[in-house]
Amino acid sequence: MRLTVVGCGTVVPESDRACSSYYVERGETRALLDCGSGAVQAMARLGLPWERLSHLFLTHFHSDHVGALPGLFFAFRHGIHPPRTSAPLEVWGPPGTRALFEGLAATLGDFFVDPGFPVSIRELAPGSEVLTGDLVVTCKDVPHTPESMALRLASTSGAPALVYTGDTGPDESLADFCRDVDLLVGECSLPDDLVGDNHLSPSRVSRLARRAGARRVVATHIYPQFRRATDVAALILEAGYAGPVELASEGLTIDLQSEPLPPST
Numbered sequence: 001m002r003l004t005v006v007g008c009g010t011v012v013p014e015s016d017r018a019c020s021s022y023y024v025e026r027g028e029t030r031a032l033l034d035c036g037s038g039a040v041q042a043m044a045r046l047g048l049p050w051e052r053l054s055h056l057f058l059t060h061f062h063s064d065h066v067g068a069l070p071g072l073f074f075a076f077r078h079g080i081h082p083p084r085t086s087a088p089l090e091v092w093g094p095p096g097t098r099a100l101f102e103g104l105a106a107t108l109g110d111f112f113v114d115p116g117f118p119v120s121i122r123e124l125a126p127g128s129e130v131l132t133g134d135l136v137v138t139c140k141d142v143p144h145t146p147e148s149m150a151l152r153l154a155s156t157s158g159a160p161a162l163v164y165t166g167d168t169g170p171d172e173s174l175a176d177f178c179r180d181v182d183l184l185v186g187e188c189s190l191p192d193d194l195v196g197d198n199h200l201s202p203s204r205v206s207r208l209a210r211r212a213g214a215r216r217v218v219a220t221h222i223y224p225q226f227r228r229a230t231d232v233a234a235l236i237l238e239a240g241y242a243g244p245v246e247l248a249s250e251g252l253t254i255d256l257q258s259e260p261l262p263p264s265t
């Protein structure tokens, strides 16, 4: 399983990063997690196959997580040469995703529901399990907006696994959802003294990673004023998580190795 950070920004526009978007590839599965503003251009910059996505997962409806959907679907319809006419795309998102796409289609054009190839738009419920053929994707409701979800992606054998928190406030049950993950992509929006109930901070990420037994942390969705003023990774480590911790940046790629297959008999 390979994760590439497409965008790790917040609602604050920045010159060096698109908004939230992560590309995960395993086997035939090419999944995009969130599609925040700037994500399509960032995928093009990184040489990622935006035109061949097989799955799109959305965590919630803030524009720094869904703002690039119009550009992506308009490009699906008019920006692929020769056009993509087969290979279905599965869109999965929280309750309201279907209404979101139907509303966008009614206003901007039917390419949202008919980009020229088969699209299915389906809604996740907490605990839903989606099988892509290469990955098992499960979700958990998190405290941010009413529809917000965190996503756990595991190989079909169970390991390796990663969790993307999306945007979330502190939630004691999130550690169970993140149990023993190889990689925790955790939002770390704001410093401990400024964070509210709907985001995480270094000590909250540290506590989550420590309780979950996460093997590695990528901190993301860090507000620019905070990121520029402070060593956020150091703060997470100082708060008790043993590491390793790194900060998300455009193009950061992490390969998670599958467990070796048992010897054939």
Ligand SMILES: [Zn+2]
Pocket (backbone or CB within 6 Å): 010, 011, 020, 062, 064, 065, 167, 221
């Ligand atoms: Zn956000």
Ligand SMILES: [Zn+2]
Pocket (backbone or CB within 6 Å): 060, 062, 144, 167
């Ligand atoms: Zn949000």
